[in-house]
Amino acid sequence: MKEIVTIQVGDYANYVGSHFWNFQDELIGLAEDPQADSVYKNHDLNMDVLYRTGETQQGISTYTPRLVSINMRGSLGSMSSRGTLYKDVAPTTSDIFTWTGEVSTQASEPRKKNLFLQRLYEDENLNMVNENNGSSSEDQDKDITECLENEVQFWTDYSKVHFHPQSLYELNGVWTDVEDFDNYGIGRDSFTWASQGEEISERLRFFVEECDHVQGFQFVVDDSGGFSAVASEFLENIVDEYTNTPVMLYAVRGSGSRASPQSRNRKILEELHDAISFSRLSSYCKLIVPVGLPSLSKASKFLHIEDEKHYHSSAVYAAALHSISLPFRMVPVGPTADACSVSGAVDFHGLIQMLSGQGRQNMVSILDVAMPTPALTGGQNAPSLLEHFHPLTPMISEDGEDIQAIEHLTIHGAFTSVEGRRASVCEVKDTVDAAFQRANTRPMFSHLSVALCPLPIPLPFPSIFGNQVGKHGKLMSDQLTNSSSKGSLDVHSIPMAARLRSSSAVLPLLENKLQNxxxxxxxxxxxxxxxxxxxxxGKEELEEMQEMLSKMVATLCPPQLSSDSD
Incomplete structure (x- = not known):
């Protein structure tokens, strides 16, 4: 087995991660539920790639994400930094003999769990309320979804996952407001690897050393502020200690996270932060995927996103990361290939080589998503699946052709357009092949991964689906588009498609950072x-960054044809 260790650095990265792990937890639960659709029981996905088995001090078996999460102190809301599997032991002062003066204790009130967390952990107060009111499970679920829509303040507010005590790390320091921790310089000044790095390294080492064969690090970082500097220090250490283990990095940021600069100085600071952050992060990974549009509200006509809510936008990005990561844990196809539920398994190294090592050496990839994926059609005049993708990477070119483009597509849970049933692996492959045949342009190379298992929608998922989306993600053409939205109580699963592509369409983003x-x-x-x-x-370090960005741009620029006079 080839394991993956996931690292999440920064507030928004953990918002994305919370949804991502909720999807995994839902898949695990549905696989064990005798009442669940059989597609979840035979999904041919090896969850051990992302999870580890363990045991509490009481001898209770555990199954927790192989995860290191880094955030500010106080960012965990009502959750303990030791997770939920181990009870915190209150510190005592009975063994302190060196101080003879008076001792005063200042303690803040623990944050109260919201309705969802109370229900999740069977809080006695919630049980009492339910008994007094005689509320049904359906009523409770409605109250919970309304609560989450209006009251999410922390990524832990909607997390349904148990974490290992080694997973959650809070940074020490004076920065308690993430809005003030907004640039690379502040992050660099506030965090030094010498003071806190060894403890973080030990936590990562804990997960790595128990693996049989690590295929790579899935690194998600909030690159909009000071956490870029923290992530850079961490990545530099990873590259030194785990030389041959590839890092696939998603640089994420929330929609509408930045208002228009009020001054020229503020604009310069933000532009330099973005350039420095990208340069530093990309220098320590094999593949970087910038993720985060200024506005997601127009990304899909089937979704109703409130850009100001991280709870909303992070759900879309997490769904895309889930889809892209499926091939890393697909069970390899055996002799019964025609009847299998997955196809196109690939590991970290294979995907990275595919996107960054064929033809031109490009390490920046664009992420696109079709959420939910429309039913597969084969008609000559019907829009193909390829026309339903929306980019989640900012500042890319919408037009232009790149004959050297390389793509990796993942499609799972798709429906056919005729019978309305789930499409087989072969039907998906045939539909995609037909779409490429009809397309005016096609990439130089394309790899397709297919799975029958759709994206399950857990209870704490936000209400972001339009009313055209049915219970299992089918798009109902008879429904009119309006402002109403559906959530997990109405939509239980959706078909998904996600795509990573190495293309010159990312040139505007790279040129912007180089120019600034x-x-x-x-x-x-x-x-x-x-x-x-x-x-x-210093000057030399900046010039090295400029040279690296220049090479990225030159790699993607189309070859210039010589003139007749040459």
Whole structure:
């Protein structure tokens, strides 16, 4: 088995991660539920790739994510940093003999669990309320979904997963407001690897050393502020200690997380942060996937996203990450290939080589999603599946052709358009092949992974589906588009498609970062030169970043044809 260790750094990264692990937990629960659809029982996915088995001090068996999560102190809401499997032991002062003066204790009130967490952990107060009111399970679920829509403050508020005590790490420091922790320099000043890095390394080592063969690190970082610097330090250490283990990095940020700069200085700071952050993070990974649109509300006509809610946007990004990660844990196809429920298994190394090692050496990938995926059609005039993808990577070119493009598609839980049943692996393959045949352009190379198992929608999933989306994700054409939205009580699963592509369409994003680094940080008299010095960056280091970005741009630029006069 080839295990994956997941790392989440920063507040928004943990919002995404909370939804991601909820999907996995739901799959595990449905596989054990005798009343659940058989598609969840024979999904041919090896969950041990992401999870570890263990045992509590009381001898109770556990099954927890192989995860290291890093965030600010106080970011866990009502959850303990030791997770939910072990009870915290209150510290005592009975063994302190060196102080003879008076001792005063200051303790903050623990945060109260919301309705969802009370229900999840069978809180006595909630049970009492239910008994007094005679409320039904359906009424409780409605109250819970309404509560989450209006009251989510922390990523733990909607997490239904048990975490290992080694998983959740809170950074020490003065920064308690994530809105103030908003640039690379602050992160670099507030975090030093010498003071806290060894404890973080030990937590990662705990998960790695018990693996048989680690296929890679799935690294999710909130790159919108100071956590970029924390992640860079962590990544540098990972590269040094785990030389041959690839890192696949998702740089995520929330929709609408930045207001329009109120001043030129603020604009310069943000542009330099983005350039520095991208340069540093990309230098320590094999593949980087920028994720996070300024607005998600227009990304799909089937979704109703409130951009200001991280709880909403992170659910979409987590669904895409779930789909892309499916091939890493697919059970390899055996002799019964025609009847299998998965096809196209690939590991970290294979995917990274596919996207960054064929033809031109490109390490930046675009993430697209079709959520939910429309029924497969084969008609000549019907829109193909390929036309339903929406990019989740910002600042990419919408038009233009790239004959050297490389793509990896994952499709799971798709329906046929005729009988309305789930499409077989072969039917999905045939439909995609037909779509490429009809397309005006096609990538140089395309890899397809298919699974029958759809994306399960757990109870704490936000109400973001339009009223055209049916119970199992089928799109109902007879429903009119309006402002109403559905959640987990109405939609139990959806078909999904996600795509990673290496394409020159990402050039605008790369050119923007290169130009801003040169304009504001390197050119003579640059307006941000002093700011970068205060962040600890010298001229040589900045020029190295500029050279690396220049190479990325040059790699993707189409070859220039010689003129007749040459």
């Amino acid at each position: 680094l040169h304009r504001y940080g390197i050119t003579r008299g640059a307006a941000g030169a002093e700011l970068l010095r205060s962040w600890g960056f």
